[in-house]
Amino acid sequence: MRIRIKFCGLTRPGDVRLAAELGVDAVGFVFAARSPRRIEAADAAGLRAAVPPLVDVVALFMDNPGSEVDTAIRALRPTLLQFHGREDDAFCRGFGLPFVKTLAMGGGADDAAMARKRYPSASAFLLDGHRPGEPGGAGARFDWSTIPPLPRPVFLAGGLNAGNVGEAIRIARPYAVDVSSGIESAPGIKDGAKMQQFVEETRRADRNE
Ligand SMILES: O=C(O)c1ccccc1NCC(=O)[C@H](O)[C@H](O)COP(=O)(O)O
Numbered sequence: 001m002r003i004r005i006k007f008c009g010l011t012r013p014g015d016v017r018l019a020a021e022l023g024v025d026a027v028g029f030v031f032a033a034r035s036p037r038r039i040e041a042a043d044a045a046g047l048r049a050a051v052p053p054l055v056d057v058v059a060l061f062m063d064n065p066g067s068e069v070d071t072a073i074r075a076l077r078p079t080l081l082q083f084h085g086r087e088d089d090a091f092c093r094g095f096g097l098p099f100v101k102t103l104a105m106g107g108g109a110d111d112a113a114m115a116r117k118r119y120p121s122a123s124a125f126l127l128d129g130h131r132p133g134e135p136g137g138a139g140a141r142f143d144w145s146t147i148p149p150l151p152r153p154v155f156l157a158g159g160l161n162a163g164n165v166g167e168a169i170r171i172a173r174p175y176a177v178d179v180s181s182g183i184e185s186a187p188g189i190k191d192g193a194k195m196q197q198f199v200e201e202t203r204r205a206d207r208n209e
Pocket residue numbers: 008009028030032034035036037038060061062084126128135136137138139140157158159160178179180181182
């Protein structure tokens with residue numbers, strides 16, 4: 001099965017258009033307060049307009065109040081939500097959209113294994129290398145061989161780049177790979193060459209080359 005690709009933390013319409021041209025499956029926009037990639041609801045319409053059909057639009061939150069989530073949903077019209085903080089299952093499912101729940105692997109696989117039980121409504125889990133309570137987008141890797149069995153598709157994240165995504169795929173065989181800092185020249189500023197190389201290396205791993 002083809003490994004899906006999510007580019008996260010986009011802030012510029014040109015980067016969104018290039019991501020879609022490169023064939024990524026999802027683009028993520030960060031509304032978390034603790035992020036240098038945060039976008040405002042006022043920016044969302046322009047970014048949304050740059051996303052062509054059949055590319056998932058992911059709105060990402062980290063313990064944002066429900067009112068902020070509602071405002072972001074109205075502005076961005078996402079197809080998928082991603083919750084990165086201490087949000088519980090009822091909160092996450094309360095907006096009527098499918099959601100991905102981030103599990104922090106920086107505290108150890110047991111944390112993630114225990115956490116998954118608390119999100120029966122999640123459509124997928126994003127496993128990231130940060131420690132519990134920390135923001136993502138930190139380039140934090142974890143041991144890809146420690147992924148616990150999970151009842152939902154796994155998005156693998158944390159410190160991925162064109163140089164290591166092939167190894168990560170061979171070890172973890174995830175449903176999707178997710179990247180932010182590994183395709184940037186600065187936080188929120190995506191680098192076209194890094195984006196293209198990341199897609200090429202993911203496709204190469206897909207072909208088991
Ligand atoms: O990307 C951020 O700035 C961010 C801030 C706060 C919470 C989550 C955040 N990103 C979550 C993502 O899904 C990132 O793509 C993921 O952490 C991987 O980031 P990276 O290690 O930089 O590839």
